Amino acid sequence: MSVEWTPPPRPEWLSAFLAESRSMDVPSMVSLDADELIATAVRHTGLTDFGPDDWREPFALLTRSLKEEADLHLWGRLMTRTELLNGLEQRLQIEAAFTAHPEINDEVIDRPIIIVGLPRSGTSILHEILAQDERLMAPSSWELLYPAPPPEAASYRSDPRIERAHHLFTQYARVAPTFAAMHEMGAWVPNECAVAFKIAFRSGHTAGLSYIPTYANWLFAADLTPAYRYYRRILQLLQWRNPRMRWLLKSPDHQPYLPTLFNVFPDAQVVLTHRDPLRAQASATNMIGTLYWMRSDRRFDAAGFESLLDPRFTAQRLNQMIDWIEQGVLPRQQLIDMHYSDLMTDPKGSVQALYDRLGIEWSTQARHAAERHLQSKPKGKFGAHLYKTEESNEVRAYFERYQQYFSVQSEGGSE
Numbered sequence: 001m002s003v004e005w006t007p008p009p010r011p012e013w014l015s016a017f018l019a020e021s022r023s024m025d026v027p028s029m030v031s032l033d034a035d036e037l038i039a040t041a042v043r044h045t046g047l048t049d050f051g052p053d054d055w056r057e058p059f060a061l062l063t064r065s066l067k068e069e070a071d072l073h074l075w076g077r078l079m080t081r082t083e084l085l086n087g088l089e090q091r092l093q094i095e096a097a098f099t100a101h102p103e104i105n106d107e108v109i110d111r112p113i114i115i116v117g118l119p120r121s122g123t124s125i126l127h128e129i130l131a132q133d134e135r136l137m138a139p140s141s142w143e144l145l146y147p148a149p150p151p152e153a154a155s156y157r158s159d160p161r162i163e164r165a166h167h168l169f170t171q172y173a174r175v176a177p178t179f180a181a182m183h184e185m186g187a188w189v190p191n192e193c194a195v196a197f198k199i200a201f202r203s204g205h206t207a208g209l210s211y212i213p214t215y216a217n218w219l220f221a222a223d224l225t226p227a228y229r230y231y232r233r234i235l236q237l238l239q240w241r242n243p244r245m246r247w248l249l250k251s252p253d254h255q256p257y258l259p260t261l262f263n264v265f266p267d268a269q270v271v272l273t274h275r276d277p278l279r280a281q282a283s284a285t286n287m288i289g290t291l292y293w294m295r296s297d298r299r300f301d302a303a304g305f306e307s308l309l310d311p312r313f314t315a316q317r318l319n320q321m322i323d324w325i326e327q328g329v330l331p332r333q334q335l336i337d338m339h340y341s342d343l344m345t346d347p348k349g350s351v352q353a354l355y356d357r358l359g360i361e362w363s364t365q366a367r368h369a370a371e372r373h374l375q376s377k378p379k380g381k382f383g384a385h386l387y388k389t390e391e392s393n394e395v396r397a398y399f400e401r402y403q404q405y406f407s408v409q410s411e412g413g414s415e
Helices: 012-021 033-044 051-070 074-100 100-107 121-131 139-146 161-175 178-182 193-197 215-218 225-240 252-264 277-293 302-309 311-328 341-343 347-358 364-376 393-398 400-406
Strands: 115-116 249-250 270-275 335-339
Touching: 012 074, 033 051, 033 074, 051 074, 051 215, 051 225, 051 341, 074 100, 074 161, 074 225, 100 225, 115 121, 115 252, 121 249, 121 270, 121 347, 121 364, 139 161, 139 193, 161 178, 178 277, 193 225, 193 252, 215 341, 225 252, 252 270, 252 311, 270 341, 270 347, 277 311, 277 393, 311 393, 311 400, 335 347, 347 364, 393 400
Parallel strands: 115 249, 115 270, 270 335
Antiparallel strands: none
16 A cells, blocks of 8 residues: 655745754754753753653663654754653652652542544544543643643643643644644643653654654564553542543554553443544554654655554554454453444434443533534534545455454545
């Protein structure tokens, strides 16, 4: 399968900025050295305890891969350094909070609902619809970016971190305006678990931002238990002074690690979204290409992201999930299927059916809030997300088992 991708035009301000930087010593100007970043985080916070050392190996691999492989331009290095420093500083502040208040360890994460599926298979829109239910608490983007100090119920809507987070999240669309049509960003948009996993430096989200094959290949063979345990720790912190009735979580990145997810969250209910893998993958390629283009001038080659985009790897992971189900590794009674086509053609009907499967009443409040949300986001509100799918019988055959097992229809065509 080949998916055409052409870089979108850059905004004039960014083109001028990058043109001015081409004769500069960019690596010296914006350091991505692991030791320097750690020292800076300690200096900024006045703290030294980063918690368990299981973050150090991936952090060292990530920074080395970024320096040696990513070929970041100046703006890309600025974005990347900001994210790395934030992850380090958040670890320091999270550990400080738990040290000062060990009772946070007693917080119970009760029966979280976790949405999982291929990238671009409807996980985000479903997450946003369900998040309208006041009984379900989806972590907002700002608190996943800045979970520490822990948010307070009284200042949750006025916390000064909100404005800073909103600026950083909406920056994506200012750097690449076409990104707005792919994914809405903002401080209050519910965000995915992979954002929090970046604090553990074991995140597929990170692997999709830049050409860093050494880190990506390590990540997809690594044990993600440390990341899941640290994520549970973050959720405990977030609900400590801003109580939640029930967490509503989401990330496509969970799919290859479902046994680990259930080991850490044994009472979770997991909603599996299903879509024609060829369509989902073409859309994901367009998104990853755009994210990459925000940070590098190097020509985008999807083959460089094969762990994320190669259909053979994707099919292997989907088949592995089926094996886990059939072998009893995954608790089938805690897995709920949701088809992208149903969500698009009959969103209210499919959501109501999902509530029934979850064993939750679809309350009047939840129904009306979902309807208002759907009316506020008609298709194409932020522009059209255009991409082209080219399929072959060979590539389609990779996904035959998955499509038959979950009754997933082929879509074909372009958008």
